[in-house]
Amino acid sequence: LGAEGTAGSVRTVGRHRAHLGFNRRRFPDPTGENNHAPRRIVARWPGHMVDLDVKKVGVIPDGGGWGVHGLASEQAEQ
Numbered sequence: 001l002g003a004e005g006t007a008g009s010v011r012t013v014g015r016h017r018a019h020l021g022f023n024r025r026r027f028p029d030p031t032g033e034n035n036h037a038p039r040r041i042v043a044r045w046p047g048h049m050v051d052l053d054v055k056k057v058g059v060i061p062d063g064g065g066w067g068v069h070g071l072a073s074e075q076a077e078q
Contacts, residue, residue: 043049 041049
């Protein structure tokens with residue numbers, strides 16, 4: 001836009017692009033091809049990257065969850 005003589009804030013332009021759905025990097029390419037080059041993730045030293053799996057711990061009522069509160073409950077059959 002600056003080359004055409006149109007002045008505007010970078011933040012304003014970014015906000016309008018996000019509103020129109022053009023806030024992803026692949027969209028500005030006229031051919032529609034993904035212009036983001038894939039890169040390899042390399043650990044700098046042993047133990048640098050750690051895979052952590054997180055599981056939510058919840059309270060399951062006696063008899064199970066679906067049978068008490070879910071699809072098999074009397075409320076769902078009504």
